[in-house]
Amino acid sequence: MSGPPPARDELKPTARRLWTFFKPHRRGLLAAFLAYLGAAATEPLIPHLLNLVLDQGFAATASFPLWMVPAVLISLFALRGLFGFLGQYLLHWTIGRTVLDLRRALMDALLRADARAFTQMPGGAAVTKVVADPQQAVSLLALSAVVLLRDGLPAIALLGYLLYTNWQLTLLTLATLPALALVLRKVNRRVRKVGSVAYDAQIQLSGVVDDVARAWRLVRSFNAEPHERARFAETAGHLRRQTLKQAAANAMSQPLSQLISAAGLSLIVALALYQGRQTGVTPGEFAAFVTALLGLMSRARHLTDVAQPITNGLIVARGSMELLDTPAEQDPGRGELPEPVRGEILLQDLRLSYPGGAGPALDGLSLQVQAGQTVALVGPSGAGKSSVIHLLQGLAQPDAGSILIDGVDSRTLSLAALRRQFAVVSQDIVLFDDSLLANVCYAQVPDPARAEAALRDAALWDFVQTLPEGLQTRIGANGSTLSGGQRQRLAIARALYRDAPIWIFDEATSALDTESERAVQEALARHQGHKTLILIAHRLSTVRHADRIFVLQAGRVVEAGTHAELLALGGSYAALVSLAAE
Ligand code: ADP
Numbered sequence: 265m266s267g268p269p270p271a272r273d274e275l276k277p278t279a280r281r282l283w284t285f286f287k288p289h290r291r292g293l294l295a296a297f298l299a300y301l302g303a304a305a306t307e308p309l310i311p312h313l314l315n316l317v318l319d320q321g322f323a324a325t326a327s328f329p330l331w332m333v334p335a336v337l338i339s340l341f342a343l344r345g346l347f348g349f350l351g352q353y354l355l356h357w358t359i360g361r362t363v364l365d366l367r368r369a370l371m372d373a374l375l376r377a378d379a380r381a382f383t384q385m386p387g388g389a390a391v392t393k394v395v396a397d398p399q400q401a402v403s404l405l406a407l408s409a410v411v412l413l414r415d416g417l418p419a420i421a422l423l424g425y426l427l428y429t430n431w432q433l434t435l436l437t438l439a440t441l442p443a444l445a446l447v448l449r450k451v452n453r454r455v456r457k458v459g460s461v462a463y464d465a466q467i468q469l470s471g472v473v474d475d476v477a478r479a480w481r482l483v484r485s486f487n488a489e490p491h492e493r494a495r496f497a498e499t500a501g502h503l504r505r506q507t508l509k510q511a512a513a514n515a516m517s518q519p520l521s522q523l524i525s526a527a528g529l530s531l532i533v534a535l536a537l538y539q540g541r542q543t544g545v546t547p548g549e550f551a552a553f554v555t556a557l558l559g560l561m562s563r564a565r566h567l568t569d570v571a572q573p574i575t576n577g578l579i580v581a582r583g584s585m586e587l588l589d590t591p592a593e594q595d596p597g598r599g600e601l602p603e604p605v606r607g608e609i610l611l612q613d614l615r616l617s618y619p620g621g622a623g624p625a626l627d628g629l630s631l632q633v634q635a636g637q638t639v640a641l642v643g644p645s646g647a648g649k650s651s652v653i654h655l656l657q658g659l660a661q662p663d664a665g666s667i668l669i670d671g672v673d674s675r676t677l678s679l680a681a682l683r684r685q686f687a688v689v690s691q692d693i694v695l696f697d698d699s700l701l702a703n704v705c706y707a708q709v710p711d712p713a714r715a716e717a718a719l720r721d722a723a724l725w726d727f728v729q730t731l732p733e734g735l736q737t738r739i740g741a742n743g744s745t746l747s748g749g750q751r752q753r754l755a756i757a758r759a760l761y762r763d764a765p766i767w768i769f770d771e772a773t774s775a776l777d778t779e780s781e782r783a784v785q786e787a788l789a790r791h792q793g794h795k796t797l798i799l800i801a802h803r804l805s806t807v808r809h810a811d812r813i814f815v816l817q818a819g820r821v822v823e824a825g826t827h828a829e830l831l832a833l834g835g836s837y838a839a840l841v842s843l844a845a846e
Contacts, residue, residue, distance in 0.1 A: 275456070275575070278582040282405065285366045292358030293406065296351050297413040303347035304414065306340055313337065351410075359399075359406045366398040369588060376592040379659060380619075388474030389467050390587070397584035404577030408570040419563035422556050430545075430553055433536055437557065440528035447524055448568055451517040455572050458513050459579040462506035467583070469499045514572045521568050525561050532557065594661065599676040605685055606635035606670050607765035607796030609656070614665035616651055616819075625651045626662070627819035633812070635670075635765075638788075638797040640807035642840065643816035649800045650691070651819075653768055658682045669766075687759035689772035693751045695743035700728060701735040703743070704757045715761060721787035722757035723780045724750065748775040756784060766796040773806060781806070804844050813837065 286293065313336065320327060371394055374381075426434040476483055476492050483492055533554065540550055609632070616626040626648045633639050641649045654660045655667060658679045667674040674682050695703055704715040712735060719725040727750060731737045743751045752775045759767060767788075773781045785806070788797060801807050808827040815823040815830070815837050823835050830837035 275578040275582060278578050278585060281585060281588075282366075282401070282578070282581050285362050285369070285402075286358075286406075288365070289358045289361045292354050292361065293409060296354035296358060297410055299347050299351035299354055300410060300414050301417075303344050303351060306344040306347065309340060313340065355406055355410060359402050362402045362406070363398045366402065366584075367394055370394045370398065370584065373588045373590055373592070377587075377590045378593050381590040386467060386471045387478070388470035391474070392467055392470045393584045393587045397580050401577045401581035401584060404573045404580070408573045408577065411566055411570045415563040415566040419560055419567065422560040422563065425556050426553065426560065429549065429556070430536075430539075433532065433539060433553065436535060437528070437532050440524075440531065444521060444524045444528070444568075447520050448517060448571060451513065451520060452571055452575060455510065455513045455517070455575050456579065458506060458509040459576050462503065462510045463579055463583050465499070465503040465506045469496075469503050472496050472499050510576075514576075517572060518565070518569060521565060525565065529557070529561065593679065595679045597675055597677045597679070597681070599672065599678065600681045601670055601672055601677065601685065605765045607633075607685070608635040608668075608670050609633040609766070609796065609798075610668040610671070611652070611655075612666045612668070614652070614655060614667070615663045616648075616655065616660065617663060624819050626655070626665075628665070629816070629820050630665075631814050631821050631824065633796055633798065635796055636793045637811045638792055638799065638809070640799045640801065640810040640813045641816055642801070642804070642807060642813060642837070643822075647816040648819040649816055650770065652816075653688070653690075653770055653798070653800070656768070657686050657688065685764055686766050686768055687762040687764040688768040689752075689755045689759045689770065691771045691774075693743070693755045695739060695746075695751060695754060697738070697741045699736045699738055700731075700754070703739065703754055704735075704761050706758055708762065715757070718757040718761040721760050721784070721790075722753045723776075723783035723787070724753040724757055749777060749780060752776060753780065753784070760787075766798070767791075768798045768800075770800045771802065772799075773801070774803070785809075804841055815840075 317333060374390055374394065423434070426437070472492070472495055476496075483489065536545070536550055536553060539545060611629060611631050614626045614629045615624060617624045629648065629652065631639075641652065643649060651660070655662050656674075658674065669677070669682070669685060696706065700719075701710050701712065701715055704718055705711065715735060716725060719728055728734055728737075739745050739754075743754065746754065752772065756769070756772055759769075759772075769788075773784055776784065789809075791797070799807055799810060807813055811826070812824060813827060813830055814821050815835075817836065823830055823833060823837055825833065831841060
């Protein structure tokens with residue numbers, strides 16, 4: 265991401281896009297602006313009132329009763345306070361609504377994103393882009409918008425007045441603007457550059473923190489605290505330097521523009537005096553002109569001051585909205601499988617290469633699983649077992665070959681229809697920081713009776729009963745309060761709860777003791793014939809009762825048959841078995 269600074273034009277599409285999120289709530293922004301304008305309108309009334317009080321209040325024949333003084337003053341301040349409150353409230357209302365819409369769109373993009381997005385995203389980046397960035401970007405821009413409106417309108421009014429009183433001199437004044445614009449452009453370019461680098465540095469820093477929070481056990485067991493501390497200090501130091509550069513670039517713009525303005529002003533005053541001597545402009549007119557000009561310049565300075573927040577806001581928004589552009593998962597199929605789904609699987613000549621992979625992960629793999637069969641995939645690691653499982657669920661697409669479920673090509677099915685057929689226990693167990701019940705019934709309507717049955721089958725029910733809060737017990741981030749075996753059994757219960765026709769157990773019982781493993785196997789055996797079951801296991805004891813065993817090597821099936829048949833064959837499987845027996 266960090267590369268050349270984004271050109272002004274590069275931020276334009278971001279601005280346009282962000283506007284589509286602001287647009288539905290633009291009335292809030294307008295209302296906030298009106299409230300701010302109301303608050304500003306009370307300002308001149310206060311000195312005016314003071315003037316009145318000073319000039320007339322001491323006279324014996326004052327034209328107003330004394331009680332009116334506090335009444336009017338208090339009312340005026342109350343009014344100003346009310347307008348100020350409304351302005352802030354409405355502004356934050358608008359920001360809040362816009363941020364909510366943006367965050368939802370970003371989360372949506374994340375949920376739909378193609379697998380590649382996840383393998384390429386730095387750790388913690390998704391959190392930053394969905395949670396922190398929208399708020400920062402929208403706040404910066406909304407605040408700038410208010411300043412633009414609040415100072416822009418009076419600036420236009422003053423400009424009109426100037427043109428009305430002395431158009432020649434006003435036009436001359438405007439001629440100094442290009443110089444100002446040039447300087448601001450230079451400064452702004454620098455702001456964009458350092459801003460982008462600072463944004464990337466912040467994402468990197470989130471990654472470091474994310475690593476430590478996720479892998480805290482690993483960090484401690486490796487005594488890697490000093491290493492992580494150093495890594496953090498380096499990244500944070502980089503961010504600090506970039507942030508300081510950003511601040512310096514921001515801070516530079518104001519004095520520079522002031523200097524240019526002052527130069528312009530002195531020129532104009534000299535010109536006005538010259539013009540006055542020629543054409544007889546009165547000192548009063550001259551004073552009015554210069555006063556209005558000074559007012560315009562002060563407003564204009566506020567306007568130029570918002571260039572930086574706008575640029576910074578757009579940089580943050582751009583980083584965040586890259587997520588919106590992440591290609592979504594391809595889902596061209598529309599079909600549904602005819603009910604009832606039997607769970608028959610036919611893989612024909614599947615080929616798959618990962619980008620950057622050494623060779624093909626699947627190299628013409630074919631296999632057939634009858635409905636209700638229990639089959640096992642075995643073979644050395646890297647043989648392609650997980651890749652088969654990913655392709656089956658449509659988590660990746662094969663380069664060639666086809667997948668048929670109940671004789672229907674999976675490409676004609678929608679991904680949702682395809683994925684509904686599978687309940688998977690994968691190698692890396694993922695649990696949610698929620699109750700046991702919510703973990704078993706993940707994303708489905710919780711049914712405690714069915715959850716109990718699933719937990720019994722997964723040999724976890726006895727444990728659940730020992731817990732004071734039972735099914736409602738919370739299990740901590742990724743099930744951190746459970747043992748490895750318990751986490752695995754909970755994942756099994758979750759798969760069993762999902763009443764899918766095809767079950768996939770990828771090394772699902774590797775962390776179980778022999779007793780629990782036997783209990784799970786017995787439960788699975790009760791479903792044999794009703795469910796298609798695909799087992800991946802290194803422990804050959806787990807797979808010997810399978811109806812059919814497929815031995816994979818280098819992305820293809822090299823042997824297939826029952827345990828007895830394969831032993832008799834005396835090939836790779838027999839070699840694996842004798843190795844395991846040693
Ligand atoms: P198994 O599950 O049998 O261990 P995999 O299906 O995980 O095998 O891997 C098959 C091959 O594909 C391996 O050589 C592995 O290095 C490679 N591979 C798997 N996932 C990726 C990936 N995301 N990017 C690149 N190569 C991968």
